[in-house]
Amino acid sequence: MTGRLAIVGLGPGASELTTPLATATLAAATDLVGYGPYLARVPEKSGQIRHASDNREELARANQALALAASGRVVAVVSSGDPGVFAMASAVFEAIETGKPEWRDIDISVVPGVSAMLAAAARIGAPLGHDFCVMSLSDNLKPWDLVLKRLEAAASADFIIVLYNPASKARPWQLGQALARIGRHRAGTTPVIFARAVSQPDESIDITTLADADPARADMRTLVIVGSSATRRVECGGRPVVYTLRHAELVEL
């Protein structure tokens, strides 16, 4: 008997940003698989089994989830934000392609969620109001030269740039290099946002500029958004707001 597997996005943190489909899918599962702190955000349900892991070894976690589903269980793999953006969905499909042939018969679904970047952008205004690029700064899974090439391309074409995984204890130097690379093409006054733990109790959001951005402000739970030439900071309702104009011009910097 073959079970089912859903890869579920919880949204950024607050339960009011978790979709009804995600809530229902989690409630219907016999087994939850995921990083411990994400599982902790799912309401307890009697009889449901939780398989917590650390936040590395995504492929091992995917294999575990698929093995459970293949044995007939109804499995939900839990991601924060959206499961398709630097999260578990890609790992599960990779595990299917490289794993046991019978895993291809499992009924798989992906339940989207409000991603961290959308939640961060909403909190601060509308910085993603025009063309943007989304990148992970981690070089665990790609060469740093590729990261630099993509930063260069995104900056030179005046995209707004969203940086996931900007820093970790093992990679404290990357964000500084990345911001310097972007700075070759963009004014020092360009708004930069450090958004940490958006919609969670310890949320913190800093608005600064490319010239003043301190890479040490970022950690694993931080998302960094660097504006384009059309991104503006205004005061609104007594607080600073960052948004990007819907109009754009061809600029050379």
Add this chain to the structure above:
Amino acid sequence: MTGRLAIVGLGPGASELTTPLATATLAAATDLVGYGPYLARVPEKSGQIRHASDNREELARANQALALAASGRVVAVVSSGDPGVFAMASAVFEAIETGKPEWRDIDISVVPGVSAMLAAAARIGAPLGHDFCVMSLSDNLKPWDLVLKRLEAAASADFIIVLYNPASKARPWQLGQALARIGRHRAGTTPVIFARAVSQPDESIDITTLADADPARADMRTLVIVGSSATRRVECGGRPVVYTLRHAELVEL
């Protein structure tokens, strides 16, 4: 007396993908402002006033909403998907910056939603599983040369590329040019997804390749996703799935 204004993302279509925060914010509003078909997705509520408009004139709609809020109303501006991604949030902040000084005192919030691209990606697998760019192909608000420059940059740096507004009756030629430009840097076998009306009753999703992609398949309600060199198509649970590997290499095409 000054009211409040929230810019609310409904998600892609299905109510099970609308967040509880969006639902609660809409229910608390005295006035709803938005494009008619989006307003039609909000449950009727006695006493609530609906101000429907067509899908152009975003700035006029934003001005109307701000004038209502300034007069003491509790206004929700309704967007499909996420309000910050090629939707109403940016227009509202632009209207505040260029509008009446007292509008800056209005309490403004943005309620994020599951964007069309996240919903489309979830439906098809995990095509956004690595670095990606998001662009509008419309040249209503930017020169076509800038669109081409950004396409060139995104394609040459091997980003996955998401195209909003790929075509309209007035712009039937742009998607063909865009795909040709991307094709300078990417193999003809690259997966391309046409996702229309995701999670709505008339949803349709086609998976094709860059060589076979027919621009005429796209209309105003279609989102196009072009894979990177690491995007793969596999069969899974009896259906085709597209996902992008979490690993990437520096490739030259």
